[in-house]
């Protein structure tokens with residue numbers, strides 16, 4: 001008994017010592033709802049477990065971001081977010097609807113216009129939300145007096161970026177996209193000769209015509225930013241930040257970019273010292289499955305199991321598409337677990353289990369899993385890489401085609417066009433990835449590469465967040481090149497200067513030799529005379 005007490009005391013003393021030696025910081029998180037929240041939550045839980053206090057800004061109409069959590073305190077704002085469930089579900093439905101009209105330049109154009117319009121509406125609401133915050137003096141004062149160490153945000157919407165500047169706090173991104181494109185485009189040099197733009201489905205080896213298109217896509221993107229995004233924030237920035245500030249440079253001034261990119265599947269490209277790669281940080285070893293799922297999985301025998309999920313944003317499909325998929329699954333000897341919220345497809349076989357939600361990570365890590373039928377969102381792709389499960393892709397929207405292209409190029413999966421396929425084409429796709437062992441072999445190679453890192457990516461992310469806390473920013477890692485005028489950035493002035501010097505010298509030389517020649521000629525002439 002005495003020994004036990006003593007141990008208890010030593011234990012308490014030890015943990016008290018540890019608690020005081022670790023620095024308990026305060027982090028203000030401005031997240032993005034939907035699938036982006038899924039991985040922001042992982043970092044928040046990590047920060048919490050290291051003894052930091054986390055406050056999360058959310059709105060009344062938040063979709064996935066809950067008010068109550070053991071890991072954070074919510075700061076709930078009584079205002080529209082612009083990213084509500086209703087808005088996103090309708091938007092995604094519309095994108096699917098347009099794509100069902102067939103693949104043509106016209107549908108592509110309509111898709112771009114629709115995305116532009118919806119982005120514009122979302123940014124309009126985000127700007128209103130920010131204005132609402134800035135006009136609420138008690139709220140701003142309470143945020144200032146809370147003495148946060150830093151703001152952690154997903155710059156897919158600029159809310160957290162602008163708020164951090166207003167509060168003059170160090171800024172850390174959990175990023176794949178800024179509101180105006182792939183993250184790197186905002187800070188790292190991105191030569192268009194080998195950095196393909198998202199949506200082009202090009203690789204890093206482009207033909208001449210592909211490079212032309214790649215450049216046009218960048219220019220069109222710039223046009224969309226100036227038309228649909230920037231105007232919403234200009235007056236806000238002028239009024240609440242400094243008038244000279246420009247929208248894009250607010251992002252470029254961030255201290256640290258925790259980039260959800262993994263060069264195991266992304267093409268190599270130039271980067272910057274304040275970019276830390278954390279792709280796959282949300283992946284973890286599989287835990288045992290709930291009893292009913294384990295029983296279902298085991299009932300598959302040697303055939304194994306296929307799982308299918310189209311991600312957080314897409315719970316259901318048009319019923320005819322769902323019927324084609326269900327019919328193909330019904331013909332397979334494997335068991336299938338399908339995360340699906342729509343009405344039960346009429347062709348559903350008795351080997352297919354429809355579920356509202358599934359422990360995707362635990363299923364992917366189960367030895368009986370043979371194939372992952374996925375939409376190609378980065379979270380799912382990373383989890384498949386981590387666990388070495390080949391993918392049959394059904395890309396739907398956004399960057400999904402580009403992600404699956406990268407998996408396809410590494411021979412770790414293949415894609416089927418969901419908008420033009422029937423059950424036969426889908427069935428053949430499934431069969432091919434299941435029966436050709438190279439898909440699995442290649443994916444397992446990616447898995448080994450991904451896991452061969454000195455520090456697990458989540459620990460790396462937490463280390464760097466704490467680094468920014470300790471040093472009150474990371475400005476020494478950041479270039480200020482974004483403040484240069486474009487002709488200085490590209491050294492146009494230097495090139496002009498040097499080329500005029502060369503021209504001058506050439507000009508002087510040619511005049512000199514010209515004169516010399518004419519003099520010699522004159523002398524000869526006079527001799528002859």
Ligand SMILES: *[C@@H]1O[C@H](CO)[C@@H](O)[C@H](O)[C@H]1NC(C)=O
Nearest residue numbers: 075076077078136137138139
């Ligand atoms: C200001 O924000 C606080 C805290 O979120 C809230 O309680 C209050 O109602 C807001 N005031 C106004 C005028 O909206």
Ligand SMILES: *[C@@H]1O[C@H](CO)[C@@H](O)[C@H](O)[C@H]1NC(C)=O
Nearest residue numbers: 330331332348349350351352
């Ligand atoms: C499932 O369906 C197949 C073919 O339709 C049938 O042969 C089999 O007996 C069914 N199994 C069960 C458990 O109902």
